[in-house]
Amino acid sequence: MFRTVSHTDYGDSMVPHVGEEAGRGVAGFYAAPPPGAPGMPAPDPALVRTGPTTVSAWAARQRW
Amino acid sequence: MTSPASNSSPLTVLVHGATGAQGAPVVRRLLAEGHQVLALVRRDSALAEGVEPVRGDLDDPASLARAYTGVDAVVVQLPLVFDPSRAQAQAEAVLSALREAGVPRAVFNIGGPLVPVLVGVPYLDARTVLATGLPSAVGVASVVGPAGPYVENLSAAWSAPQVRDGTVAYPLPAGAPVPWLALEDLAEAVAEALVAETPPAVQVLAGPEALTGDQLAAAL
Numbered sequence: 047m048f049r050t051v052s053h054t055d056y057g058d059s060m061v062p063h064v065g066e067e068a069g070r071g072v073a074g075f076y077a078a079p080p081p082g083a084p085g086m087p088a089p090d091p092a093l094v095r096t097g098p099t100t101v102s103a104w105a106a107r108q109r110w
Numbered sequence: 111m112t113s114p115a116s117n118s119s120p121l122t123v124l125v126h127g128a129t130g131a132q133g134a135p136v137v138r139r140l141l142a143e144g145h146q147v148l149a150l151v152r153r154d155s156a157l158a159e160g161v162e163p164v165r166g167d168l169d170d171p172a173s174l175a176r177a178y179t180g181v182d183a184v185v186v187q188l189p190l191v192f193d194p195s196r197a198q199a200q201a202e203a204v205l206s207a208l209r210e211a212g213v214p215r216a217v218f219n220i221g222g223p224l225v226p227v228l229v230g231v232p233y234l235d236a237r238t239v240l241a242t243g244l245p246s247a248v249g250v251a252s253v254v255g256p257a258g259p260y261v262e263n264l265s266a267a268w269s270a271p272q273v274r275d276g277t278v279a280y281p282l283p284a285g286a287p288v289p290w291l292a293l294e295d296l297a298e299a300v301a302e303a304l305v306a307e308t309p310p311a312v313q314v315l316a317g318p319e320a321l322t323g324d325q326l327a328a329a330l
Contacts, residue, residue, distance in 0.1 A: 048323030049279045056281040059268040067192050071233065075222060076281035089224070089257055089314040096316050097295025101329040104261050104292045110274045 053077045123304060124148040124164060124177060127187040129155055131262060132221055135297035136185055137161060143301055150177055168200040174207035183304050184208065184216045184248075188240065190233050197232035201240040208247040216248045217303045219296065220255035224312065245311065252303035254296065257316035258289045264330065278327045287320035 057073030064072070123140055127133035128149035137158055140147050149157050150166045157163060166177035168189070178184055186204055191197040208216055220237050228235045244251040259282075264273055272279050282288060296315055303309035321329060 047277050048284050048327040049277055050284050050323065051279045051281050053281040056279075059279075060266075063267045068190055071190055071192050073281065074231075087226075093310070093312050093314045094257060094316050095299060095310075095313045096289075096318050097291060097298065098318055099261075099292035099295050100318055101261055101290050101321060101326060105264075105330045108265050110265070110270060 118305065120144045120146060121182040121304060122146045122148065122180070123183045123185060124150055124181045125185045125187075126150050127189065128157065128161060130187065131260075132219060132293060132296065133185075133187055134158070135293045136219070136300050139294070139297040139301045140185075140304070145304075148177075148181065150174075168203060169196065171203035171206055174203055175210040178207050178211035178213050181211075182214060184213050185300055185304070186216060186218045186240065187221055188233070188236055191236065192232055194232040197236040198239050201236040201243075204240060205243045205247045208244075213248050215250035215252075215304065216244060217252045217254065217300050217309075218244055219300060220253060222255060224253070224255045224314065241312075250309065252306075252309040252311060252313070254299050254303065254313045254315055256291045256296065257314045258291060258320075260296075261290045261292050261317070264290075273330055276327075278323065278330065280323070282323070284323035287322055288326070289316035289318075289320045290326065291315050291317045 053073045053076040056076060057069045060069035060073060123145050125133055125137055125147060128137050137147050141158065141160055147161045148164045149161050151163045152167050155163065164177045166173045168174065188200065191200060218240055220241060222237065224241060225234050225238050228238055241253045244253060263269060264278065299313055299315055
């Protein structure tokens with residue numbers, strides 16, 4: 047099951063592991079831009095390179 | 111993946127952040143390809159077998175120039191620095207040291223979105239400064255960054271317990287297709303850019319499939 051969490055909640059979960067500054071900073075990547083501010087532009091498709099590793103292949107190699 | 115024609119001779123490559131989540135896969139890849147790997151370290155660190163430590167500090171430009179001297183290439187990864195008085199200065203120190211040491215080529219792993227202009231966020235602005243200045247600092251420059259999050263975020267200590275219990279909790283809309291990227295694919299792109307005669311100036315790296323939240327949960 048997938049559940050969307052707020053970037054602040056995600057930051058809360060990171061802080062005990064990486065510290066306050068890094069946890070809040072990284073989680074801030076996922077904050078919505080302020081009203082009226084432009085969002086992050088999508089990358090130029092000409093610059094995109096696709097890697098071979100699928101999520102399922104990667105997950106199968108993890109020690110969960 | 112395909113790459114431009116490449117030089118197969120082993121290189122001496124200095125790697126920033128060699129023990130970090132993003133640097134370690136790069137180191138493994140470079141070692142597997144037969145390159146000599148140097149790790150930029152501020153203090154004694156446990157390094158992978160075969161990796162030689164070289165002292166240097168992003169807050170000490172002269173130490174960077176010394177560390178870079180004589181290498182064939184540098185792989186730069188900047189730490190997440192939130193102090194505005196240090197973040198951009200570190201990026202400028204890297205550029206200055208690359209020029210002073212005459213480093214032939216460098217690959218910069220942004221580690222996040224490529225932001226084309228300064229936005230007032232120290233660690234993002236540092237990355238913009240470095241990405242923008244790199245082509246004028248070395249002979250061959252290449253910048254790589256992810257199109258989306260890394261799959262390794264899902265196995266991080268703050269996520270893995272929930273994933274084990276069957277829930278992926280992430281700050282993205284459930285319906286948005288996301289091209290999750292594995293760090294081993296990032297490492298492959300970095301390694302190819304280091305040996306390509308004419309690597310892409312900028313690459314945005316994506317996973318092979320864009321998954322919605324439910325598709326992601328099912329794939330795990």
